[in-house]
Amino acid sequence: MSKAVLVDVTKCYGCGACTVACKLWNGKEYDDAKKPTVGEKAQLTDINWTVVSKHKVTDASGKTVWRFAKKQCLHCEEPACASSCLVGALRKTEEGPVVYYPDLCVGCRYCMIACPFGIPKYEWDKSFPEVSKCQMCSSRLAKNEAPACVSVCPNGVMKFGDSEQILKEARATIASDKRYIKHIYGEKEAGGTAWMYISDQPFEKLGFKTAVKNQSLPEYTWKIINKIPAALVVWGGILTGVYMITNRRNAVKSSKNNENKGGKS
C-alpha cells in the first residue's frame, strides 16, 4: 500500500523540530551560516533534505501573517528523476518513497534537470559526490514507522498514512473549514505526489512551484519516446531503401561503364 503525508501549513509554528529529526536520522551536517534549515533564508541543499521556510504573507484583510512551509522531496507517483536516470539509481518504491541508491549512481545529474520541483542536489563540496535528497525515511517505512520528521512534530502538522485515506482527509479538511484554500498541492501536480499540502494562504506565496503541470513528466516524454522504436524501424527501412536504390543505380552505372571500356579496349 502506498503511503502519503499531508502537511497542514496552518498548524506549523516554525520550531524546526522536523529539520533536526532529519539531520539526526540521516546523519547530515549542519551549516547554519551558509545553509540554514529554518527561516526566510532556508533552502534545500545537499545537507538539508528538509527545511522549514518562513514567509511573511499579507493576508486577505491586509495584515501580515507568518507562515512556515516544510519543504522536502515530494516523492512523485511517477518520478521524472527516476525515469531520467540511466542506471536506475533512483527508484520509486511500492510504499511511496523515491529512493536513491548511491552505489549505482554515475553522477550524470540528469535527475536534477528532470525534477520539476528542483529537489535533487549534488554534493559539490565532496571529492566523491553523490546526488542528495529526502528518502522519506524508506528504512523507517519498512518498519511501519512514520518518517522521522513526521514523528517529531509537536503540532501534528503532518499526517502519515495510506495515500487514499490521506487524500480523503485532505479533502474533508479543506471542505469543512472555509479558511483553507480549495486546493491540495500535490494531489495533481506532476501527476500527483506522496506529499500533499493544504494551506490558508496561496501556495505561490509560500515558495511552492505552482507552474508545475498536472501531467507527469515521464508521461509527457513517453508520448514521444514510445514512438522511437517505430521511428527507428521506419527510418531504417527508408535508409535501407535508399541504400538499395543507390546501390542498384551504381551497379547499373558501373556495368555500363565496364561495357563501354571493354568496347574500347
Added chain:
Amino acid sequence: MEKSNGKTGAVSRRTFLKGVTGAGLTGAAAALTGCKSTGKPAGGTGWTPQQYNVPENWPVQVRGRVPIDPENPSIVRDDKKCILCGQCIEACNKVQSVQGYYELPIKDDITCVNCGQCSLWCPTAAISERDDVDKVITALKDKNLHVIVQTAPATRVAVGEEFGLPPGSIIEGKMVAALKKMGFHGVFDTNFTADLTIMEEGTELVTRVKNALAGGHGGGEGGHHAPMALPQFTSCSPGWVKFCEYFYPDLLEHMSTCKSPQQMLGALAKTYYAKKKGIDPAKIVSVSIMPCTAKKFEAARPEMNSAGIKNGNAKMIDVDYALTTRELAKMMKIFRIDLTTLKDQHYDNIMGEGTGAAVIFGTTGGVMEAAIRSGYFLLTGQNPPELLFNLEPVRGLQGVKKASLNVPGVGELRVAISHGLGNARVLLDQLREDKKNHREPRFHFIEFMSCPGGCIGGGGQPRTALPPSDAVRQARLDSLYTMDAKMYKKRLSHENKEVQQIYTEFLGKPNSELAHQLLHTKYTDRGSQLTAKKKA
C-alpha cells in the same frame, strides 16, 4: 605507423593497448557485478530518540520542541545540540502555560515570554541565553567609558554553584569583589532599587487602597492619570509582565506602573548617579547581572529609555546589557577569577545599600512580604509588628499562596502570591470571572513571578540537577531569608538611608512627577499578536 622510438620509459603501443583493455575489462566487470544489487539506499544512518521509534503516529509523552524566533533578544538555540527530547515543551507548556495556550495558525509573532525556563531544562544546553559577555568585555576595555554594574538579589545565592559550591551558598561579598576585579567602575546593588520599588509600588498600592476605601470601585473605574484597579499586580518580573500583555491584556490596569528594580537602577544611573558624580551620561555603560533571560528583553523594550529622554537623547537606553548569572560565571572564568578565593567587598555608595526586605525580592513571596512591611508603615505611620517580619503564609514553594492581615485604620488586607506562570492563570482566571460578575475583588495585592520559586529559579540561573529541582530552589530561597533575618542590618525598605537620600536630593517623594518619569512605565497590549485559547 611509427614504432617506439626506442627511448627508455616510453610506452609501447602494445603495452598501452594491454593496459586500456585491462582497465576496460575490470571496469566492465565491476559495473556488471555492481548492478546485481542496488546497494544501500542513502540516509537512515543516524538515530532518533526512543519515543519517536514507534509504528505509525502513536501518541508519545513528549514530542518536538518550542519555537524560538532567531530575533529573540533573550534566548538562542543551537540546532546541532538539540536532541528533540521535548523538555523545552514540558517547561513551556506544563510549567509556564505558554506553548499550547494559543491557537494555530500563529499571527506575526512567535509567542515567547522570554522567561528562559526552557534553557534551564534543556539537557544539552542547546537553548541558552543570547550571549552578551563579549560586548561587556569590549566596553570594559574602552578607557573612555564608565561601566557600572548592578546585581540582582537572587544572583548572590546561586553564582557560587558555577564554581562547585553547594546550592544556596551566600557569596555576595565575593561576587562584588570579582566584579571590581574585572574593572567595573561602579558596583551597585539592585537591592537598592528593590527598596525603591517598595516605596513606589507601596505608595501606589496605598493610593489604590485608599481610593477604594473612599468609595472608588476596585473594578478599574479609577482616576484618569493613574490606574486605580484592585488588586494591584506586581511588575518586577518581565516574563510575567509579557505573559499578562499576551494572555490577559484586559487586566493590565491592575499592573503596577512601577518599572522593575533593574530598570529603575538603569534610569537612575544615567541621571541621578551621573549628575552626582559629574559623569557624562552618554559615557556610562549600564550592565546588570540578573537571574533572568527576560531581563534582556525588558532592557530592550523601546520605552525603557527614560534616562535617554531626560538627557535629550531618546536613543540612549537605560540598561545597556543584561547578563544572566550564568554569563557572569562565564565572564569570571574568562578573567581567570576564582570566585571562591576572593575576599569579601562592599557595594559602592550612592546606589549600593539594600535591606533584608529587598534581598527577599529574589524569591516567591518576597516582594509581597517586603511590600507588607513598608506598606504597613505607609498606611499607619508605624513600623509593623514582629509577626510581619516572618510572614510564613507567603513563604515557600506552594504554587499559589494566600494571606490576610489586619492593618489598623484600613481593615483586612488580602494578598495572594503565585510563581510559575501556570499558577498565575489560577488567580487571573478567577479575577476575570469576578470582574465579569461584578464581585468585589478577593485580593488587594497579588505578587506574580514568572519562574518557579521566583527569581532564584530564574531562567538565567546556573543549571543544576535536571529537571530543575525544588531542593535547589529551596536551598537558594532559604539563603535569601537567612540574609534577611540575620545578615542585613535593616529589614525595612523605607529605612534604607540611600533611598531616603535619593528622595530628599533628587526625586522629591514617592510617586512624584520625576519618579513617574524615571521609575514608572506603560504596558503594551499584545493580545492582537496571538489568538489566546479560551480554555486550554
